[in-house]
Amino acid sequence: MRLVFAGTPAFALPTLEALLAAGHDIRAVYTQPDRPAGRGRRLSESPIKKFALTHSLPLYQPPTLTGIDRHLAPLEPDVAIVVAYGLILPPAMLALPRFGCVNVHASLLPRWRGAAPVARAIEAGDRVTGVTIMQMEAGLDTGPMLAQAEVPILDSDTSASLESRLAPLGAELMVHTLNLLGRGGVRARAQDDAAATYAPKLRKSEATVDWTRSAESLHRKIRAFNPYPVASTLLRGEPLRLWEVGPLDDGEEATPPTEPGTVLDTGAAGIRVQTGGGSLLLTRLQVAGGKVLEARDFLNGTRLAPGDRLGS
Incomplete structure (x- = not known):
């Protein structure tokens, strides 16, 4: 034809x-x-x-x-x-x-x-x-x-x-x-x-993560916004882009034991963060002006420990 x-x-x-x-x-x-x-x-x-x-x-x-x-x-x-x-x-x-x-x-x-x-x-x-x-x-x-x-x-x-x-x-x-x-x-x-x-078209204004939302909701959002506009949060006041997340833990409590956005654990598998319902495992991240890194490599160059907070 x-x-x-x-x-x-x-x-x-x-x-x-x-x-x-x-x-x-x-x-x-x-x-x-x-x-x-x-x-x-x-x-x-x-x-x-x-x-x-x-x-x-x-x-x-x-x-x-x-x-x-x-x-x-x-x-x-x-x-x-x-x-x-x-x-x-x-x-x-x-x-x-x-x-x-x-x-x-x-x-x-x-x-x-x-x-x-x-x-x-x-x-x-x-x-x-x-x-x-x-x-x-x-x-x-x-x-x-x-x-x-x-x-x-x-x-x-x-x-x-x-x-x-x-x-x-x-x-x-x-x-x-x-x-x-x-x-x-x-x-x-x-x-x-x-x-x-x-x-509707994805807007950059939608990319900011609200840690009071459930882990399931944020898991979907981070995956949906890769490769654009990429979900983001703040780490000590500086932008932090969240590219990928690990599997959800289906057995977690619905209510948070700590404040949403609190870092619960860090390790080679990822950075576990409390949400408004359950926790989320961040596996690939990027600081402003830096490369997209696996969690293990990210932690080698960025100070982050349990108890630290993400978000505003």
């Missing part, structure tokens, strides 16, 4: 790779303009841009999609494939391809429509998620569903690890769906709007 592809982050890359490997005619690749990143704020190319350049695919990085239909019309696309592109498609673009615009969305719609479906699923304590191939329309992730596939959410999953499983699954499902679409073998299913939930 004649395709145009729009995507930006690493999550979109397996789909583009699969479409090219399947022999589709990719007539244009759209990705976000280069953005400043890192400490030096140097311009960074998206994974999609790097792949397109390596494979000599026609690449475009428009800051907006105003007038995009005039650019797309001569390409005569059968389908536009969209995966985490980062811009809202105008109606003219949605209507132009023969089979419309088709999206890989990282949830089991209608649950978790919106910008951060993976993180919100972990944060909410969902036990299962998946990918949905959706026919795009003007609403926010409201279009008819063409295919779905499920995966379990593991107790150890972070947003990064879960996305790494969902991305190839979405790619495989997209290739399969396109094969059926070209033969008229896809039956679209309308979403149940009454069952919809929304996954």
Whole structure:
């Protein structure tokens, strides 16, 4: 099929790779303009841009999609494939391809429509998620569903690890769906709007850990906010980022014997901290300006002992 592809982050890359490997005619690749990143704020190319350049695919990085239909019309696309592109498609673009615009969305719609479906699923304590191939329309992730596939959410999953499983699954499902679409073998299913939930974009202001919350709640939050924006607390007034946590202890008391945020124990396995209900084992941490370290290495360079307090 004649395709145009729009995507930006690493999550979109397996789909583009699969479409090219399947022999589709990719007539244009759209990705976000280069953005400043890192400490030096140097311009960074998206994974999609790097792949397109390596494979000599026609690449475009428009800051907006105003007038995009005039650019797309001569390409005569059968389908536009969209995966985490980062811009809202105008109606003219949605209507132009023969089979419309088709999206890989990282949830089991209608649950978790919106910008951060993976993180919100972990944060909410969902036990299962998946990918949905959706026919795009003007609403926010409201279009008819063409295919779905499920995966379990593991107790150890972070947003990064879960996305790494969902991305190839979405790619495989997209290739399969396109094969059926070209033969008229896809039956679209309308979403149940009454069952919809929304996954708003993650904000840095949400990242601060409230130690009065339960260990289970904080365990989900820390995993959900890895790799962005990363949960954080304070250690002697300085920022401390919390990247990973160990397994929960199901047998702990519901009420804290000490003040929430108090360090209970430190060792090679991690740093155990009291919460509003149970305790939490911190296993990977990062001080401001430092590297992300395993707890053992972190304790070698940072003074921390039982009785110390985290948080404000």
